[in-house]
Amino acid sequence: MDLPLVVGTDGSPDALRAVDWAADEAARRGCRLRVLYASLWAGQEESACTPAGSRRARRASAAQAVAGVAEGRARSRHPEVAVTADVCDEDPVYALIDASRDAAAVIVGSRGHGLPGILLGSVSLTVAARARCPVFVVRRGAPATSDERWVVVGLAGPGTTTAAVDFAFAEAALRGWGVEVVHAWTRPRRESATVRTGDFGKTRLFHEQQATDWMDKALARPTALHPDVPVRRIAVECRPRPALLQAASHAELLVVGARRRRDPLVLQLGPVNHAMLHYAPCTVAVVPAEGRES
Incomplete structure (x- = not known):
């Protein structure tokens, strides 16, 4: 049904x-x-x-x-x-x-x-x-300034579910819009010492490659299912909140994933999703990370 x-x-x-x-x-x-x-x-x-x-x-x-x-x-x-x-x-x-x-x-x-x-x-x-x-x-959102319309979706770290990405592509396909995938990554704090050892550039390239590889893997299925949907990929060394808010400033729809927690006393949405719901200027879709619960 x-x-x-x-x-x-x-x-x-x-x-x-x-x-x-x-x-x-x-x-x-x-x-x-x-x-x-x-x-x-x-x-x-x-x-x-x-x-x-x-x-x-x-x-x-x-x-x-x-x-x-x-x-x-x-x-x-x-x-x-x-x-x-x-x-x-x-x-x-x-x-x-x-x-x-x-x-x-x-x-x-x-x-x-x-x-x-x-x-x-x-x-x-x-x-x-x-x-x-x-x-x-x-949300009302700002009027479109061009004929191009974009769904922005946040891609979490390697190994996490891609339910939000799949959802974003399906929504974009319905509308004839494009998808902008934003993956914000940061280096572990312990690597800050590499600035003094001269290996800073090498570690950055390593993490950049990891981010690119993960994005390729996460987008393999939705791009195959929706080959006509334009795609923009943004992998940036940054915290997720400013990266997504920047992208949302020119989006018609922002899609984020959320992991539903069983404990009713535990905060159900993380700080990034809270920020998007409060401050993103466009409509926000919150997608359960594990899909529909039974």
Whole structure:
């Protein structure tokens, strides 16, 4: 069975932008779109003097209205896409993570009806960290300055999974874009002493060659599967965060991999992914490194 895309909404401008983006993505993939509004906290500001039955009725009506607007927006944007809308009386984080078990991807806006001025809402961050499928955190981004469009993907160190790279190539192929693969590497600290021994250049060449060999290996499968996708390879001696932020400045989509941890008390996203979700100017896709969890 083909899995749908799931888009979370709360009626905010960022959420409606995510609905538009999700409708476009569903049209590209030829799949269903499920609009989900989790309304647990909606209407909590109502007076306690309001009868409970009246509060529940108002909340239900308001929730259906929010979901209905998003559903109608998606339908009008792409009439060919099968769109459904669901309302659940649940915390948005739990609702979206639960929905991710049976979704091709989850799409959320960068911020909802939360605190003004923050770069990324807590719902978006937590869903990106814990969802069982890829998560797109949608940002407006800067308008394209040329006809070339690029998906940037971060390639981690040798021997790590290439799920994010595979995902980036598939997304680029759907859109007719190119893929820019960024692999940032650094030399071990113990090699800093080679500056005094005169072997600094030799060790740098060794690590450069390692980085190139690993990139060739990681790209062998996706380039064979998508031979028409333009590819740019960047292997740079640098920390991952500045390298990826620099590349994201001219990207339409940034793809990063994330290793899901079983321990709920452990930080689910590393510092690099946190930085990308907070500061990358484009839409960010977070791809579980081990693929879909059972």
